Amino acid sequence: MAAACLWPALGAPRRPGGPPLPEGAALLERDLHATAERLGPDGRGWVRLFAPLVREHEALLEDILRPLPRVPRHPLLLARFGLRGLPSAAWIAQTQFRTPQARALWAGLAAHTTLPLSTPGTAAMTLVLGLLAHAVGWPFPAGGAQALADALAAYLRHLGGEVLTGVTVRGPADLPPARVTLVDSSPRVLLDVLGERAPARYRAALEGFRYGPGIQKFDYALSGPVPWADPQVARAATVHVGGPAADIAAAEAVVALRIPARPYVLTAQHTLFDPSRAPAGQHTFWAYTHIPNGSAGDAQAVVEAQLERFAPGFGGRVLACTRTTAAQLQAFSPVFQGGDVNGGRGDLWGLLARPVLSPTPYRTPVKGVYLCSSATPPGGGIHGMAGHHAALAALKDEFGLQEVP
Ligand SMILES: Cc1cc2nc3c(=O)[nH]c(=O)nc-3n(C[C@H](O)[C@H](O)[C@H](O)COP(=O)(O)OP(=O)(O)OC[C@H]3O[C@@H](n4cnc5c(N)ncnc54)[C@H](O)[C@@H]3O)c2cc1C
Structure with a gap:
């Protein structure tokens, strides 16, 4: 995967994310201390929060990128992370930061959860996103995200595997007989x-599985770069558009119910x-932007109004735009039920019981059948860890392999 990644191949954007503010952008530098320097009186607080996690990120990720109902490998480290991650992102913002820049930077990360920022536990994912930005960056594949799927498929074929596309699995009859079936889909x-x-009990748990808000996506072809009011934003590959933390929090507080007038736009x-992409x-x-799960409402006008607010003249650069609705996302991948790209709600219970409370939630009650999608720990994202843990469970149960190199 690393070979297809832009990070080492073409040189990385120096800032993984930066929400534009009316006062200017708050920028998340790859370098923790460079980020802190721009945060004025909150710089020390940013370092205090992230430095211990960044320093021990490999050990920490070992414990958090797997089911939580397991004995931790690094209990003290996990406990320290838990103390910071169990509160809501809003509480951390209020108690740790006072500048609009630091609060907006934090809120922009927190809004990835698609939960109200006042939800207990939202600080955990915020911390993980921030520590990853500082520890390893937010890389993306050269040439486009398809490069990642192509690389994985090529490796599978190299090992003798076969990939079938254009087939929808609707029931057991659609699957060939196999000793092990790994289901990369929704509950x-x-x-x-x-x-x-x-x-019946397992069925009820899956039927009761809670999905989060969906997303509506806009793919633009532009005649030139986005004309950000703050030119610093051109140094960030990922930009959280939402304004001050209070605006981001207000938008995320209602997305489960309606499309906000001033949405958070990722x-x-x-x-x-x-440049190879255009x-x-x-x-x-x-x-x-986040929308109510399954919503057919059109968010284009409010999204583009937000973009114009921070990049006046954006509309003049649009050559073409494709809108993808929640229903289209679900048709593209049934994992994205109602447009939920996180594979289920990521609140505390959603993280613990994913989709059921178990140290090995990949295992189903039916022998040989495993769930390995983002509806299992550690949840949404391009990390491959759900598949990794599901494969380990299958290798142990079906082939007697305890340790896999
Ligand atoms: C626009 C967008 C941007 C994102 N950006 C990021 C990002 O920058 N970083 C990040 O970490 N994550 C990002 N994500 C989230 C990430 O893509 C998902 O969390 C992740 O792909 C989920 O992995 P998965 O294996 O559960 O599902 P998928 O990646 O969707 O894989 C499931 C596969 O199985 C197929 N499938 C499922 N059910 C069936 C069926 N019944 N029959 C046949 N085939 C089936 C699907 O078509 C799909 O190919 C983004 C998502 C979206 C939509």
Whole structure:
């Protein structure tokens, strides 16, 4: 995967994220101390919060990128993380920071959870996103995200595997006989695959699985780069557009119910760092915003009003735009039920019981069938860890392999 990654190949954007503010952008530098320098009186607090996590990130990630109901490998470290991560992101913002820049930077990270920022436990994912930005950066594949799927498929074929596309699995009859089946889909699809074989209690747990808000996405072709009012924003590949922390919090507080008038918009401007993705001089740019799960409402006007607010003249650069609705996302991948790209709610219970409370939630009651999608720990994201842990469980149960190199 690293070979396909822009990070070492083409040089990285120096700032993984930066929410534009009316006063100017708050920028998340790869370097922790460089970030702190720009945060004025909150610089020391930013370092105090992140430095211990960044320093021990490898050990910490070992414990948090797997099911939580397990004996931790690094209990003290996990406990320290837990103390900071159990509160809400809003509480951390209020108690740790006082500048609008630091609060907005923090809120922009926190809004990835698609939960109200006052939800207990939202500080945990905020910390993880921040520590990853400082420890390893937020890389993206050269040439586009398809490069990642191509690389994985090529490796599977190299090992003798076969990839079938264009086939929708709706039940057990759609699957070939196999000793082990790993289902990379939503709990709803797993229910269909298990059919009558699912015991009533397990069936009820999957039926009650809670999805989070969805997203609506806009892919733009632009005649030039986004004309950010603050030119510093052109140095960030990922840009959280939402304004001050209070605006971001207000938007995320209502997205489960309606499309906010001033939404939080998550954007990426990859062609600034990877010109291979667009014709010379032109740019790609995508933006998505959170919407109620399954909503068919059109968010384009409010999203573009936000973009114009922070990048006056944005509309004049748009050559074409494709809108992807929640229903289209779900059709693209049934994992994204109602447009939920996190594979289920990420509140405390959603993190603990994913989809059921178990140290090995990948295992289903049906022998040989495993769930390995983002509806299992550690949840959404391009990390591959759910598949990794599900494969380890299958290797142990079905092939007697305890330790896999
Ligand atoms: C626009 C967008 C931007 C994102 N940006 C980021 C980001 O920058 N960083 C990040 O870490 N994460 C990001 N994510 C989230 C990330 O993509 C998901 O959390 C992750 O892909 C979930 O992995 P998964 O294996 O559960 O599902 P998927 O990646 O969707 O894989 C499941 C696969 O199985 C197939 N499938 C499922 N059910 C069936 C069925 N019944 N029959 C046949 N095939 C089926 C699907 O078509 C799909 O190919 C983003 C998501 C979106 C939509």
